[in-house]
Amino acid sequence: MPMPIPAPRTVLFRLHWALGLTAGFVLALMGVTGALMSYEEAITAFANRDRTRVEAGDRVPLAPSALAARIDAQAGGRRTNILTLSDDPQASVFVRFARDPKTRERPPSLYADPYDGAVLGPVRLEAAFATVRDLHRWLLIPGGSKGWGRTITGACTLALIAFLATGLYLRWPKVHRWRIWLKPSLSRPGRPRWWSLHAVAGTWLTPIYLIIALTGLTWSYPSFKDGATWLLAGTPERAKPTRMAGSREVPPPPETASEPALDRAWAAFRAGEGHEAGLAILTLPGADTKAIRIRWLPRGVDAPSARNEARYDAATGALLATERAADMPLGRRIVENILEVHRGRFFGDLFALLFGLAALAMPGFAATGLTLYILRRRADARRRGTERTTGPVATGTKPRRALT
Structure with a gap:
C-alpha cells in the first residue's frame, strides 16, 4: 500500500520545527553576539x-x-x-x-x-569583542572565514529566511483582521498562549529579520554579495571615488624637503575638503600604497553612513579624488555601508535600537519554539495512550489544525 503524500502545510510545519531544533539555537547565539556588537563602540568608549x-x-x-x-x-x-x-x-x-x-x-x-x-x-575590551565577532561569524571554529564555521552560519542565515517564509504561511488566517496578525492572545492557556506569542512576535519582527538575513548573506556567499552589489550599485566592484563638482579644493602647499607628503595632504585636507570635519580617519601610506586615504564625518554627525572620503597622492600630497555620501545614489550608499544596514544604524538610532532588541529576541524564539515542540510531543503521547485504551478515533472525524 503506497504511503500517503503529506499535505504541503504538514511538510512546511515539519521543516519549520526541524530547522528550529537545529539552526534555531545557532541563530539564538548569533542574535546575542550581534546585539553586543551593535553597541561595541559605545561600550568600548565607556570602558576607556x-x-x-x-x-x-x-x-x-x-x-x-x-x-x-x-x-x-x-x-x-x-x-x-x-x-x-x-x-x-x-x-x-x-x-x-x-x-x-x-x-x-x-x-x-x-x-x-x-x-x-x-x-x-x-x-580595553578590544580582544573580548574580537572573540564575540569570531563567535558571531564562524562560531570560533578553527579556520576562521575559510573553515566550517562560515559555512554553518551561512546555512543558518538561509534557515532564518526559511523560518520567516514558513512561519507566515503556517499562521495565514482564514479571516484577516489586524488583531489576529498583530495582537498576541496571552489569556489563552497552554500551547495556544505560547503559539500566539511566538507567531505574533515573529510577524512584528519579520521585516527586521529579513534585512538582517539578506545583508548577512553578503559575508557568507561572495556570489550573493556580487549579485546584490550589481543590483544596487550596478557593478560588483567598488568604483573609485571621483572628484565632485563644486567641492572646495585648496592646492597643497609647495613641496619642501622638510615636509612629508602626509603632512602636506593633511594640511590640504584641513584647509579644503576637511574644513568642516569633526572626525577624520587617516590611513597612512604603505610601501605599496599610492594614495593617502582620509574618511571623515562632518561636525555633529556620528552616523557611519554619512562618511565622506578624500584621497591624496602619497608622493606629493596632491588631492586625487573626493566623494561625499550625500552625492551617492541610495543603492551605492547601501553597498558602501552594508554593515551599518545589517545592524540598523544606517536608518538612525531608533532603528539601531530596534535591530538590537530584535537580535536579543532570537533566543526567545528558540525557547518558545522548543516549548511548543515539547508540549506538542506530550499531547501526541497522551493522545496515543488514549487511543490504545479506548480505541482509535472514529473515522470521518475532522483532524485538528496543528499549532505552529
Whole structure:
C-alpha cells in the first residue's frame, strides 16, 4: 500500500520545527553576539573613558607624520596604519597598527596623546569583542572565514529566511483582521498562549529579520554579495571615488624637503575638503600604497553612513579624488555601508535600537519554539495512550489544525 503524500502545510510545519531544533539555537547565539556588537563602540568608549580624553591647554597638535613616528618609537616594532583624529581639542587619538606581514594578524590598538604622541594605553575590551565577532561569524571554529564555521552560519542565515517564509504561511488566517496578525492572545492557556506569542512576535519582527538575513548573506556567499552589489550599485566592484563638482579644493602647499607628503595632504585636507570635519580617519601610506586615504564625518554627525572620503597622492600630497555620501545614489550608499544596514544604524538610532532588541529576541524564539515542540510531543503521547485504551478515533472525524 503506497504511503500517503503529506499535505504541503504538514511538510512546511515539519521543516519549520526541524530547522528550529537545529539552526534555531545557532541563530539564538548569533542574535546575542550581534546585539553586543551593535553597541561595541559605545561600550568600548565607556570602558576607556579615562584614555579617550587629554588635557589640551595651549598645546599644539603634532603633524600626522611626527605623531605616527613618536607612536612607532613606543610600539616595539609595530607600524602605525590608521589614526583617528578629532577636532575636539580634548580627544585622544585612536591608533591602529598595520597587520603582521607573516601572520596577517593586526596588533592591539591603543590611544595616544595628539600633542606629544605619548601612548595612553591599549583599548580595553578590544580582544573580548574580537572573540564575540569570531563567535558571531564562524562560531570560533578553527579556520576562521575559510573553515566550517562560515559555512554553518551561512546555512543558518538561509534557515532564518526559511523560518520567516514558513512561519507566515503556517499562521495565514482564514479571516484577516489586524488583531489576529498583530495582537498576541496571552489569556489563552497552554500551547495556544505560547503559539500566539511566538507567531505574533515573529510577524512584528519579520521585516527586521529579513534585512538582517539578506545583508548577512553578503559575508557568507561572495556570489550573493556580487549579485546584490550589481543590483544596487550596478557593478560588483567598488568604483573609485571621483572628484565632485563644486567641492572646495585648496592646492597643497609647495613641496619642501622638510615636509612629508602626509603632512602636506593633511594640511590640504584641513584647509579644503576637511574644513568642516569633526572626525577624520587617516590611513597612512604603505610601501605599496599610492594614495593617502582620509574618511571623515562632518561636525555633529556620528552616523557611519554619512562618511565622506578624500584621497591624496602619497608622493606629493596632491588631492586625487573626493566623494561625499550625500552625492551617492541610495543603492551605492547601501553597498558602501552594508554593515551599518545589517545592524540598523544606517536608518538612525531608533532603528539601531530596534535591530538590537530584535537580535536579543532570537533566543526567545528558540525557547518558545522548543516549548511548543515539547508540549506538542506530550499531547501526541497522551493522545496515543488514549487511543490504545479506548480505541482509535472514529473515522470521518475532522483532524485538528496543528499549532505552529
